[in-house]
Amino acid sequence: MKQPTIAEIDRKEDRKARRRSKRFPFMLMSPFFVLTGLFVIVPILIMFVMSFTDMGLTLEWNFIGFKTYARLFADPALKTIILRTFIFVILGTICSVLSSIFITVITTFYLDTIYRKENAGIIFRIIWLLPSLTPSVVYAFIWNYVFGPTDYHLMNIVRSWFGLEPITWFALYPQQILFLAVVITSASSSIILFSAAVRQIPLHIIQAARVDGASPLYICRKIVLPYLRWPITQKTLWSVLIYFCTYEIIFLLTKGGPAGKTTTFAYYVYQNAFNLKKFGMGAALAVVLVAMSALLGLLVLRVFKVNEQLQDPRMDI
Amino acid sequence: MLIKKREDQVKGAWRYIFLLSIFSLIIVIPYAWLVARAFTTNTGEFTLSNWSFMWKETPYFRGLVLPVVWKSFGLSLLFASGTAILMLALTIPTAYAISRTKFPGRPLLTKLMIILDAFPTVALLIGFFYVLNAFGLMNSYFGVILIKVGMSLPGTIWLMKSFFDHVPWELEWAAIVDGATRFKTFTKIIIPVVKPGAAVILINSFLSGWGEYILLNLFIIGKSTTMSTFIGMTLNNEGKIAVPFGILAAASLLYVIPVVILFSISQKTLLSVQQGGIKN
Numbered sequence: 121m122k123q124p125t126i127a128e129i130d131r132k133e134d135r136k137a138r139r140r141s142k143r144f145p146f147m148l149m150s151p152f153f154v155l156t157g158l159f160v161i162v163p164i165l166i167m168f169v170m171s172f173t174d175m176g177l178t179l180e181w182n183f184i185g186f187k188t189y190a191r192l193f194a195d196p197a198l199k200t201i202i203l204r205t206f207i208f209v210i211l212g213t214i215c216s217v218l219s220s221i222f223i224t225v226i227t228t229f230y231l232d233t234i235y236r237k238e239n240a241g242i243i244f245r246i247i248w249l250l251p252s253l254t255p256s257v258v259y260a261f262i263w264n265y266v267f268g269p270t271d272y273h274l275m276n277i278v279r280s281w282f283g284l285e286p287i288t289w290f291a292l293y294p295q296q297i298l299f300l301a302v303v304i305t306s307a308s309s310s311i312i313l314f315s316a317a318v319r320q321i322p323l324h325i326i327q328a329a330r331v332d333g334a335s336p337l338y339i340c341r342k343i344v345l346p347y348l349r350w351p352i353t354q355k356t357l358w359s360v361l362i363y364f365c366t367y368e369i370i371f372l373l374t375k376g377g378p379a380g381k382t383t384t385f386a387y388y389v390y391q392n393a394f395n396l397k398k399f400g401m402g403a404a405l406a407v408v409l410v411a412m413s414a415l416l417g418l419l420v421l422r423v424f425k426v427n428e429q430l431q432d433p434r435m436d437i
Numbered sequence: 438m439l440i441k442k443r444e445d446q447v448k449g450a451w452r453y454i455f456l457l458s459i460f461s462l463i464i465v466i467p468y469a470w471l472v473a474r475a476f477t478t479n480t481g482e483f484t485l486s487n488w489s490f491m492w493k494e495t496p497y498f499r500g501l502v503l504p505v506v507w508k509s510f511g512l513s514l515l516f517a518s519g520t521a522i523l524m525l526a527l528t529i530p531t532a533y534a535i536s537r538t539k540f541p542g543r544p545l546l547t548k549l550m551i552i553l554d555a556f557p558t559v560a561l562l563i564g565f566f567y568v569l570n571a572f573g574l575m576n577s578y579f580g581v582i583l584i585k586v587g588m589s590l591p592g593t594i595w596l597m598k599s600f601f602d603h604v605p606w607e608l609e610w611a612a613i614v615d616g617a618t619r620f621k622t623f624t625k626i627i628i629p630v631v632k633p634g635a636a637v638i639l640i641n642s643f644l645s646g647w648g649e650y651i652l653l654n655l656f657i658i659g660k661s662t663t664m665s666t667f668i669g670m671t672l673n674n675e676g677k678i679a680v681p682f683g684i685l686a687a688a689s690l691l692y693v694i695p696v697v698i699l700f701s702i703s704q705k706t707l708l709s710v711q712q713g714g715i716k717n
Contacts, residue, residue: 144619145538148530152590155527159587160553163564170563219460226457235450246701247461250468253696255648257665258689262467265474265682272479272682274470304464312707336449365557368651372669386559393563394655406560417555421548 164410170403177397188404197380198388205385209363212299216306217356221348223248223307224314229344233318233326234336245311252308260372263301267293294374294382302369306362310355317351318344357420364413385409474686487683491691506667506688512578513647513664513692519582520646521639524593527586528638529631532597533623537609553591561588562655569656581652589645593638600634601627636706644696664692 124132174184192198223244231241251259266274267289276286289297321343329339367386370376376383376391383391389409393402478484490506534540535547565584566575574580604627612622628635650665668688700707 141619142540145534145540148534148538151527152531152594155583155587156553156590158568159565159584160556160561160591162568163561164556166564166567167560223457223460226453230453231450231457235453237450237454240450240454242704244457244461246704247464249700250464250697253644253700254693255650255665255696257648257650257668258692261668261685261689262471265686266467266470274466300463361555365559367559371651386557389557389559390562399563403563406557406563409557410560413555413557414552417552420555421551 167403167406167410170400171407173400173403175399175403179399184400188400192401192404192408201380201383201385201388204383205364208299208384209360212303212306212363213356213359215299216303216359217310217352219303220248220307220310220314220355221345221352224311224318224348225340225344228315228318229340230336233323245315248308248311250308251305256368256372259301259305260369263297263373264290267297290374291378294378298370298373298382301373302363302366305369306359310351310359313351313355314348317348321347353423357416357423361413361416361420364416365409385412471686471689474682475690476683476687478683479681484683487681487687490684490688506664506691509662509664509667510691512662514695516578516582516649516653516663517643517646519578520585520649521643523582523586524589524642525635525639527590528593528597529628529635530623531590532594533601533627535594536598536601537627550591550595554595558588565656576657578653578657581649581656582646584652584656585646585649586642589642593642597631597634597638600631604630633706636703640699640703640707643699647696664688668692 170181171188172185173180173182174188175181227241227244227248231237231244254262268274268276269286269288269290270276271280271286273286273289275289279286325343326339329343334342365386366384367390370382370384370387371390374382376387385405386409389402389405392398392405396402475487476483476485478486492505535543535550569575569580569584572580574583608626608630609622612626613619617625648665649663650669653663653666654669668685
């Protein structure tokens with residue numbers, strides 16, 4: 121038998137190594153593929169197929185083509201819900217992003233950097249992080265507690281100080297209460313990101329500006345806010361998406377009521393599928409929801425310039 | 438002159454602290470009210486009886502009783518730790534592969550990751566029933582953990598990827614030149630460097646597992662006994678509260694305290710670590 125030459129062995133080893141290096145990334149990613157495939161991709165497909173049925177409580181796959189969609193778009197309630205959702209998303213995003221900028225600038229810029237009162241800064245940051253750390257059940261419960269209907273609830277106690285009768289806050293101002301609760305958690309969830317961005321500003325730039333006689337407000341406008349531009353863009357886009365998909369807190373606080381006043385599109389999907397057990401309709405609505413949020417997602421991709429964030433791997437081992 | 442200026446600054450600081458205090462009342466008052474109610478009766482006297490749920494069963498609604506809280510507490514702890522560990526175990530290798538290796542379809546996969554992260558979860562809920570049923574995981578906590586991890590993986594992978602991006606290539610080079618395999622380099626060199634990032638992911642997913650409500654409520658039908666359902670089950674169908682307020686407030690407080698403790702411990706890591714995507 122012919123002995124393989126060294127060159128041949130070399131080539132063989134080389135090929136083996138190359139194959140190994142090709143397999144390596146997929147080997148690392150396979151658990152992710154399996155799990156996300158099973159628990160994200162498959163449910164998406166199921167939902168899509170189901171949207172062409174009129175599945176109800178009986179769980180029968182009764183295909184009716186586009187009829188569900190036709191029924192869905194003929195529903196006059198849908199227009200109101202979509203309009204309400206857009207108002208909720210836009211107002212909510214503006215309010216929560218502005219308030220988290222305000223809080224971050226005061227805590228991390230004014231208190232930490234200008235006045236060197238780090239402790240006060242930390243205390244306020246923790247206070248403002250509390251809502252996003254609180255489990256949603258407890259968070260909903262707290263607001264239930266404040267705006268509850270009896271005379272033991274906080275707002276009614278406050279009313280009683282002025283000699284006023286207790287009122288049912290959730291029946292009178294459901295949208296306002298829900299909005300307040302959602303804006304606070306959303307603002308709270310941006311604070312870490314914004315604080316980290318403010319901290320990245322090199323101190324000597326701020327000091328130089330101070331020495332040149334710039335007022336803190338001027339520094340804030342000309343140095344701090346430009347540094348925050350990227351995180352603000354990022355957070356604004358995410359907030360839009362998150363507001364758009366909010367349903368849990370609505371479920372916990374108002375259940376979309378009273379009289380559907382707090383039903384947003386995402387909650388409408390939930391309600392159809394899980395409260396009314398109209399699975400086919402729920403799935404069709406979900407497809408519409410996905411289409412709308414995919415449009416938003418494409419916008420996110422555009423703004424983030426994902427390809428530029430991909431470093432080229434410099435090793436071909 | 439200099440001294441005068443310093444006094445000026447201190448006065449100025451109080452102005453901002455005052456302003457922010459007013460603004461923060463909107464959070465402080467509800468939370469303070471929760472704490473106050475946990476230790477008082479309906480008429481406002483101090484009491485510790487609200488905490489009785491910690492050692493005995495509490496009757497609450499039409500003869501139903503709440504179980505002793507420690508079981509729920511332990512279960513939540515297990516659920517949250519399970520979520521966090523599985524999440525980390527799956528995030529690290531995938532994020533590394535995306536950040537550091539070359540493979541066909543890499544840009545596409547990254548885009549897919551963002552799209553999946555932005556995917557409305559409510560749209561997936563219906564499909565979960567079928568997937569869970571197919572694997573016989575209905576009514577099992579493990580099934581809910583899998584759902585939760587599968588759903589949030591794209592987002593955490595994206596975050597973790599940015600931590601890997603910041604690891605200098607020279608480190609990896611040095612190890613490879615010294616004869617380590619790519620796998621060994623990964624486990625011995627890279628992972629220790631990205632520890633802060635791993636900590637962020639671990640803490641975040643622990644917190645989200647600890648607070649999970651809606652998935653447990655949907656997929657463990659009527660049998661879930663974690664902390665969130667312990668509190669959630671006391672809210673009856675109209676969203677009104679069926680249990681004495683004081684007890685519910687105390688239970689909520691017990692539920693929130695571990696989160697606050699965990700956060701205070703890890704505060705430094707969380708705030709100092711650069712979050713993904715800042716770098717432009």
